[in-house]
Amino acid sequence: MISFINVDLELNKKPVFTNLNLTVQHGELLYIVGRSGSGKSTLLKSMYMDIRPKKGEIHIAGYNSRTIKNREIPLLRRKLGIVFQDFRLLEDRSVYDNLAFVLKVTGTKEKLIKNSVMQALESVGLQDAAREMPFRLSGGEQQRVAIARALVREPLVILADEPTGNLDPDTSLEILEYLKKINQKGIIVVVGTHDYELVRHSPSRTLLIEGLNIHETSIEPSLTGFRPTGKTA
Ligand SMILES: Nc1ncnc2c1ncn2[C@@H]1O[C@H](COP(=O)(O)OP(=O)(O)OP(=O)(O)O)[C@@H](O)[C@H]1O
Ligand SMILES: [Mg+2]
DSSP states (O other): OEEEEEEEEEETTEEEEEEEEEEEOTTOEEEEEOSTTSSHHHHHHHHTTSSOOSEEEEEETTEETTTOOGGGHHHHHHTEEEEETTOOOOTTSOHHHHHHHHHHTTTOOHHHHHHHHHHHHHHTTOGGGTTSOGGGSOHHHHHHHHHHHHHTTOOSEEEEESTTTTSOHHHHHHHHHHHHHHHHTTOEEEEEOSOHHHHHHSOOEEEEEETTEEEEEEEEEETTEEEEEOOOO
């Protein structure tokens, strides 16, 4: 479970959120939408404690932003899988080694590494690409590798910041299908996106950032594109 209790977040002394209260339950797939600069990335960063609240507290994966020590932040992040728009793969290592690296740094035994890596690749349909170099793969495939890498430590939560931002519409939907499959295994998935069509394709709980706060919303089609409407509270 993730919870925000009376949280103020600011960047360079500029408030981005004030008095944010939010709960994400086990097994939820949550979208965070809002226009560019509204604070989607900031909100996700606060979940992996790259940004700490000015006020209030954030609870995630058994840690509390108010009491977590700096040296514990890597331990928190081991329980989270983080996915970015630009994939962030190690270009000089194979797909296999990109995933294995994550486990090696925490001292996992070689045999366990192999099983975990192959299982994670299988969950995104890339078991046959283990020996490929990332640059030989398409953007969509590279993002699937990044998702597998996020999964390899069996996280409680996947945080994805514009995971489809660099991909065409069909590939975006494919990526979303993988994220949904992961979510169905019981992992919380939080997706920050400005792609309303993606949300409309696979509706789930959606939070719209407006000003310094967040509202539950629903995404409905409109003549000029897909816009968030139906703000409730
Ligand atoms: N490192 C930073 N220092 C100061 N201000 C920042 C920093 N990063 C972002 N901001 C500001 O914080 C606000 C929220 O930015 P954020 O990147 O979270 O928005 P976003 O919704 O993710 O936007 P986008 O859709 O463009 O990714 C913006 O006003 C932005 O200019
Ligand atoms: Mg962003």
